Amino acid sequence: MNETGVVLALPVTGEAPRSRVLRRLFSRPPALIAMAVVAAFIAVAVAAPQVAPHDPIKQDFRAVRKAPSETYRLGTDEVGRDVLSRLVWGARASLLAGVIPVTIALAASIPLGLLSGCTGGWLDGLIMRITDAMLAIPFLIVAIALAAFLGPSLTNAMIAIGIAALPTFLRLARGTAMAITTEDYVESARSLGCSRLRIGVRHVLPNMVPPLLIQSSLTVAAAIIAEASLSFLGLGQQPPAPSWGSMLNAAQRYLVQAPWMAIYPGLMIFGIVMSLNVLGDALRDALDPKV
Amino acid sequence: MQLGAYVAQRVAVLLPTLFFVSVLIFSLQKLLPGDAAIALAGEESDPVAIAGIRAKYHLDQPMVVQYAIWMGKVLRGDLGESLRNRIPVTELLASKLPVTVELAVASMLIALVIGIPAGVVSAARKGTAVDVAANAVALSGLSVPHFWLGIMLILLFAVRLGWLPASGYVAPWEDLGRNLTTILMPAFVLGTGVAGVMMRHTRGAMLQVLSADYVRTARAKSVPERMVVLKHALRNALIPVITLGAIEFGRLLSGAVLTEQIFAIPGFGKLLVDGVFNRDYAVVQGVVLVSAGLYVFLNLVADILYFLANPRLRGA
Numbered sequence: 001m002n003e004t005g006v007v008l009a010l011p012v013t014g015e016a017p018r019s020r021v022l023r024r025l026f027s028r029p030p031a032l033i034a035m036a037v038v039a040a041f042i043a044v045a046v047a048a049p050q051v052a053p054h055d056p057i058k059q060d061f062r063a064v065r066k067a068p069s070e071t072y073r074l075g076t077d078e079v080g081r082d083v084l085s086r087l088v089w090g091a092r093a094s095l096l097a098g099v100i101p102v103t104i105a106l107a108a109s110i111p112l113g114l115l116s117g118c119t120g121g122w123l124d125g126l127i128m129r130i131t132d133a134m135l136a137i138p139f140l141i142v143a144i145a146l147a148a149f150l151g152p153s154l155t156n157a158m159i160a161i162g163i164a165a166l167p168t169f170l171r172l173a174r175g176t177a178m179a180i181t182t183e184d185y186v187e188s189a190r191s192l193g194c195s196r197l198r199i200g201v202r203h204v205l206p207n208m209v210p211p212l213l214i215q216s217s218l219t220v221a222a223a224i225i226a227e228a229s230l231s232f233l234g235l236g237q238q239p240p241a242p243s244w245g246s247m248l249n250a251a252q253r254y255l256v257q258a259p260w261m262a263i264y265p266g267l268m269i270f271g272i273v274m275s276l277n278v279l280g281d282a283l284r285d286a287l288d289p290k291v
Numbered sequence: 292m293q294l295g296a297y298v299a300q301r302v303a304v305l306l307p308t309l310f311f312v313s314v315l316i317f318s319l320q321k322l323l324p325g326d327a328a329i330a331l332a333g334e335e336s337d338p339v340a341i342a343g344i345r346a347k348y349h350l351d352q353p354m355v356v357q358y359a360i361w362m363g364k365v366l367r368g369d370l371g372e373s374l375r376n377r378i379p380v381t382e383l384l385a386s387k388l389p390v391t392v393e394l395a396v397a398s399m400l401i402a403l404v405i406g407i408p409a410g411v412v413s414a415a416r417k418g419t420a421v422d423v424a425a426n427a428v429a430l431s432g433l434s435v436p437h438f439w440l441g442i443m444l445i446l447l448f449a450v451r452l453g454w455l456p457a458s459g460y461v462a463p464w465e466d467l468g469r470n471l472t473t474i475l476m477p478a479f480v481l482g483t484g485v486a487g488v489m490m491r492h493t494r495g496a497m498l499q500v501l502s503a504d505y506v507r508t509a510r511a512k513s514v515p516e517r518m519v520v521l522k523h524a525l526r527n528a529l530i531p532v533i534t535l536g537a538i539e540f541g542r543l544l545s546g547a548v549l550t551e552q553i554f555a556i557p558g559f560g561k562l563l564v565d566g567v568f569n570r571d572y573a574v575v576q577g578v579v580l581v582s583a584g585l586y587v588f589l590n591l592v593a594d595i596l597y598f599l600a601n602p603r604l605r606g607a
Binding site: 129130132133134136137138140141142144145146148149150221225228229232233234235248251252255256259262263265266269270273274277278281 | 307308309310311312314315316319320322430431433434435436438439440442443445446450542548549552553563564566567568572575578579582583586587590
């Protein structure tokens with residue numbers, strides 16, 4: 001790691017860097033468990049129509065707030081909808097809410113970070129001051145304020161979370177790009193007459209991937225919590241479409257009569273976020289040459 | 292470098308940041324879909340009333356002029372008027388701030404009591420079961436959704452055991468005992484998240500310090516291990532943790548949105564959410580502006596504390 005705190009390259013030991021990272025990653029049992037949980041989460045979200053035992057939005061007023069049973073494995077909610085099926089379909093909203101904001105943040109931060117880090121000057125100063133200003137407003141407050149002004153919907157919540165996550169990515173992308181531009185191989189490329197664009201795309205960009213990958217895995221976790229928070233407040237996924245956050249919001253009113261409505265959605269969020277955080281930590285350790 | 296010069300240098304860096312913060316917050320109202328005057332009018336559809344709102348809020352002026360007028364008012368402490376309560380936003384914010392500050396202080400105390408000892412023990416016993424367990428607990432604190440933890444605590448301590456009130460707030464000058472019972476659960480919910488951050492940072496800083504030469508010298512001089520850890524290592528390891536504490540405190544002041552909502556604590560967070568649902572945009576802007584201002588200010592405090600605690604910076 002250099003003075004900017006960015007992991008740039010792995011030490012030379014004869015083993016290919018990619019296989020070394022994978023070996024380090026797969027040699028850690030917590031990382032393996034986390035990967036299995038994340039893979040199961042993605043599989044459930046993608047195959048929700050096949051996995052869910054019941055229609056997630058079909059109401060059954062004869063089965064209101066039923067405790068877990070053979071028919072309804074995790075019980076039913078306040079209008080008789082199957083909690084398990086809503087959790088399965090809610091995984092889709094969470095997966096989208098985790099991936100799309102990170103994609104938005106990456107799509108904006110990579111070109112801007114490259115531009116800022118490689119060119120410097122007044123443009124770099126301007127981009128960084130705006131980034132500092134965005135970082136000064138706490139993540140969830142930005143997301144809530146944006147979602148409030150844009151209007152409540154899952155799409156707007158994802159845009160809001162993506163914008164709120166942008167400054168962290170931008171700062172990291174710019175710092176990495178700046179550090180890479182001082183490396184010997186970039187100097188060599190420059191002295192060989194490579195254009196700025198070619199240096200940026202061929203030499204700087206590929207080396208920006210490791211730190212951005214670590215940040216992405218941690219931000220997916222933060223984005224899932226942020227979406228659940230916004231949906232909990234009524235600013236994300238709109239009813240009757242299922243989301244873990246909105247399920248928790250409804251559950252608050254029935255804590256005495258139907259505690260299962262509150263327990264399972266929270267456990268799902270906790271499980272996936274914990275797994276993503278473990279994976280992020282393991283990725284950072286695997287990519288860090290000092291470890 | 293003298294403290295005064297250092298503070299002046301930091302403030303000079305913060306001023307452009309604050310300017311851009313104000314531009315971003317001002318721009319928020321421009322995100323309103325359609326005509327802002329119609330949105331601000333709410334259910335009122337009379338064209339004369341809408342024209343009145345447009346003139347009152349200077350929406351018929353160019354954007355730069357609108358910003359200059361808004362900023363001028365902000366600098367005079369005028370954040371507009373709440374559309375719902377018909378009282379100045381500044382007054383509303385001033386009435387909610389003590390509640391949020393009390394919650395943030397209580398949360399920070401819980402975070403310090405859990406996070407720092409856990410980080411010290413974890414570093415001192417690196418690689419043992421205690422270290423693994425402390426790391427797992429810290430990561431859990433960072434991963435658990437606070438609003439869910441709040442609901443679970445209500446379920447256990449209010450619904451099942453009946454030990455604590457499920458929600459509500461009593462000011463300390465009205466009844467200190469009831470104040471503590473109402474603040475305990477929300478403070479614990481917020482404190483656990485910060486404790487996780489504190490623990491990880493304390494552990495990292497301790498590990499770095501424990502491998503330093505002067506610690507090795509102290510050990511070579513047969514200084515008891517307890518003294519090495521608590522006197523020689525912890526004092527230096529706490530320098531970055533103090534600054535982190537100031538930053539986390541800033542986050543707590545503004546990050547209690549959902550916790551305040553769940554426990555019905557009438558602070559900044561609840562004011563923001565109520566503002567969102569009442570489409571009271573002046574309140575939303577006011578909360579975001581003050582939160583960002585406090586956050587920037589506490590970052591400055593963190594820098595100053597770091598300067599004061601680190602003799603190497605003072606000598607630079």
